[in-house]
Amino acid sequence: MDGKKLQHAEHRDASPGAEAREASRATEGEVVRFGISAAPGIVIGRAFVHDTDEDLSIARTRVAHDMVDAEVARFKDALGATRGELLQIKTSLADSMGEDHARIFDAHLLILDDVMVIEDTEALIRTEGYNAAWALKEVISRVVASFSNIGDEYLKERSADIIDVKRRVLAKLLGLKREKVLSPSEPSIVVAHELSPSEIAQLDRRVVLGYATDRGGRTSHTAILARSQGVAAVVGLEDAARLIETGDTLILDGNCGTLIINPLGVTVEKYKIEIEKWKEFEAQLLTLTGYPAETLDHHKVDLVANIDLPDEVQSALDYGAEGIGLFRTEYFFIAHDQLPTEEEQYKVYRAVVDKMKDKPVTIRVLDIGGDKIAGYLHRSAELNPFMGWRGIRFLLTRKDIFKTQLRAIYRASGHGRVRLMFPLIVSVEEVLRAKEICEEVKADLIKGRYKIDPDVEIGIMIETPSAVALAGALAKEVDFFSIGTNDLIQYTMAVDRGNTKISYLYQHLHPSIIRFLKMTVDAAKKNNIPTAICGEMCADPLAAVVLLGLGIDEFSCSPNRMPEVKKIVRSVTYDECKTIVKKILQYSTTEKIEAHVETFLKERIPDLALFKEGKQDA
C-alpha cells in the first residue's frame, strides 16, 4: 500500500500546475494575471481552454453523490469500449503489417489496463466527486509530467502513446468525435498555452470572443491574427492555461494586457463601464472613416489594409481602406490539407480583387516557413526555420508551387488592380530569377488566351538587413518596396519575437531600425519608386509619426487599426514629423527617441493613453 502513497507524493511534485491551481482557488475571489496587450478590446465571457497538448478540452464538474457509482461505471465502460477498439486495430494491423508491428499496441493495451491509472482515477471520482473525464485527464497529466521530468528522450516520446490512449478513452466518455471539441460551441474566450496559425484557422471565428495565451509577444501570430480579426487578445500570460478551466468566467482586457479569472461582481460592474468607454472611443475613431489620411498641412499617405482571408475585405472597406497593402496567402495554404490548385487559388484572389473594384490589391506570394510550416508539404523540421528554407528561397526551388500560384494571381489581375510581392529577398539574383519565372507564366497565359494585366507591378518585401544594404540596387529592379517591419526588426535585432524573455529587444524605435528605414526610403526615392510599410509598426502611434516624417508613402495595417493610424496622421503636420526624424536620427538610444516622440505626440493627442501600443512588450 505504501508504494501507492509514495507514487502520489511524486506525482504531486511533478505537477506544480495542479498545486498552483488549488492554491489560487483556495483563496477567495478573483485571480488577476498580467500579460502583454496584443489586440485591443475588452470582453467578459466564458473560458474555453484549448488544450494543445491533448486536443481535448475538459471541464471539471462535480457529480451528485448518488451518481458517483454510475460515474465510475461509465469510466469502466469507456475503458472496455476503448479496449475493443484497440484490439480491433491490433488485429487489422497484424493482418496487414505482421505480428511484430501489432505488438506496439500491447503497450497501449497495458496502459489502458494500468492499475495505477484506473485506481487513481476511480479515487478522484469517489473521494472528490469529479467527473470521470476530468479525473482521467488529471491522472494522466501527472503521469506525463513525471515522465517529462525524467529527462529520458525515449520515455518522453512514449508520452505520446499515453496521451493517445487517454484521448481514445475521453472520446468514449464524451461520446464525441475529437474534432468537435477543438472549437468552442458557444461564444468563448479561447485560452491556450500557445496557438499555432493552423490551430487558429481551425477555430470557429463566430464564437471566439478573444484570445489569452501563455506564450507569445505583440507580434506573434496569435497577436497579429487577433488584431486582423478585430478580437481582443492578451499573450505572454505565462500560466493562464494551467490556472483556467473551461467554463470559468473571464474578463479579458486587451487594452491593458490584463486577464481576470472568475471576477467578483464589483469588478464585472467596473469593467462594464470600461467597455462602454472603449466603445465610445472606437465610435469616435470610426467617424474618421470617410476622411483621407492626410496631415494638417495636406500631405497625403495611402492607408491600406493587411488581410489574411478573403472575408476580411469587407471590414477593410468598412474601416476606409484605400486598397489591400498586404494579402498574405499562407493561411489559405495552411488551412487545407493538400496544396490548393490553381483554380482554387484563382477563385480566392479573384474574389478579393472583385470586391476591391479599382483599388489596388497587393498579393504576397507564399511565405511558408518559420512558424507557419504546413504539414502536408512534408518538410522535415529545421533547426532554425526563421533562417531556413522559406519565402522566395522555397518558391525558387519548388517552382511547381510558385508557378501555380503566379498563374492564379496573373489570371486575377485581368479583373482589377493587382500588385505582386516577393518575400524574404536577400539578393538581386533572387529578384531576377523570380521575375524570369513571372515572364514565363505570363507568356503561357497569353498563349492560353487568358485575360491578364501584363503590367502587374512587382515589388519586394524589405525585411532583411541584406535587402536594406542592397536597397539601391534592388530599387532598380522593382516597382515598389514594402518594408516588413516584424521580420526586419527580428533579423536586425537577432530577437525571436515569440520569446518572452527577450521580446523587450523587439523595439520599433530602436536607433538601428530607424536608420535602416531611412536607408530604404532614401534608396527608393532616388529611384522614383514608392515605399510601403506593412508591419504592425505603423499602427504604433509613436512609430507612425516617425514613418510619416521619413516619407513613407503607404501605411498598411490590420483593418481595425486603420482608424487609429488615420487619427494620428490627421493630428500632425508633415513638416514637424520631418523635423522630429532629423532630431531622432542624432539619438543613439531607444529611450531618448521614444521620449522625444512621446512628448510631441502627447501635446497633439491628449487621449493618447487609449492607443494601446508601443512599449508594452517590455
Place this chain on the structure above:
Amino acid sequence: MIEFETQVNNKIGMHLRAAGEFVKVATKFKSDVFVVKNGRKANGKSILGLASLAIESGARITVRIQGNDELDARAAIEKLIADNFYED
C-alpha cells in the same frame, strides 16, 4: 515477503515495452509486486509506474514480493530479467 536485488541488462533499459513484459508476468500472480530504484518505489503491476522509475540499462533494482505465490513470482520475474525481457 521476499526481496531481491538484480540488474537490468537489456539494451535500452526498462522502457515502456520492457515494463509491459514485466507487468504481464507480475499480474499472473496474486502476490503484490513492487520495484524499488534509488529509493523510489512503483507498483510492479503498473506499466506507467514502472516506466516512471526510468530504469536504464545496467541499473540495479530491488524487487519486493508479498503473497502466497511469492516464490513462483520471484522465479518468473528473475527469468524475465535474465532473458532481457525477450528483447534480443
